[in-house]
Amino acid sequence: METRPGNRAKKTRIAVEGGRVLVAYPHEAASSGPRSAPLPADSEPVGSGPDARGPRLASVVVFVHDHDASADFYGELLKMKVTVRTATAALLVSRNGFQVYLRAVGPKAAHPVGDVGAQYVIWTADGPDDFHRCERVLRARSDRVDTREGEGLTVVEGRDPSGLPVLVAYPGPDEVARLEFISRYYV
Template sequence: MTHPQQAPSGPRSALLPADAEPAGSGTDTRGPRLASVVVFVHDLDDSVDFYRELLRMEVTVRTTSAALLVGRNGFQVYVRTVGPRAAHPVGHVGAQYVIWTADGPEDFQRCERVLKARSDHVYTSHGEGFTVIEGRDPSGLPVLVAYPGPDEVARLEIIARYYA
């Protein structure tokens, strides 16, 4: 794991660039936040069932080739089928992983049970004050759930597994 040279104090400060102005300094440091993720999958029905159970989301729109799942916080997951032979090249340009944050310790344990029951591969790693569990969705894509989230425990390290 790689550690930063100077660890800032407080959970939110670890998420801001070193040259960002502190809150209340007259400069607004807030920016866009992630609202949606698009996941290309092999089988729409299996994947929708998986993500609904794991993420506790509801299907709000569905077609023959796509579905929109929405969580209670408004976050969206678009699930789009691309067929059983479509490849997912790891290591190419673009997002490789999405890490979800469990709602609490009980929710983290529930996510762990879902991943162990529905996933061929489950891996657990521990960071400074947080834990990440990794499983696979029905298309073999990595699905990661962490607890506590970065808003509760600052990430002061980079987990080597995700960049090695």
């Protein structure tokens, strides 16, 4: 795992034992017992090293029923500011420059699940306090909210004003290696 200046994350330990990859996540209680040991000094996690960097996600475009209601929702949940607004669209920008484009397509537009294309966007909370804040926002603004723990992370799922699934996880992939699918969404 790469540690950047200002990154408050504790390191995740990864080990290989009997052909299985074992992971110790930083937010696990010490009483749960060891689930891994440090990797040998000469090993390097997948996706690390000088050639590991590539393009990163910069923007998401979301088609919504009402861009004003969605801008209020995403602005509060994700702590983003509306920088541009037209009669049919809004652009929200985070403090680190990530962008969410909201495009109004009307109240009767469908969102078929299982069709080709992105189905979910999973946001990462900034820390445990931010995760609980996001959970409170979703509970206050969404009629369907579910919090699940497993695979080394906690995920809260709610709905945006258009009924689209919104997921927030903690810790993020920069803090915990993802070595298995999130079973609720991929298996």
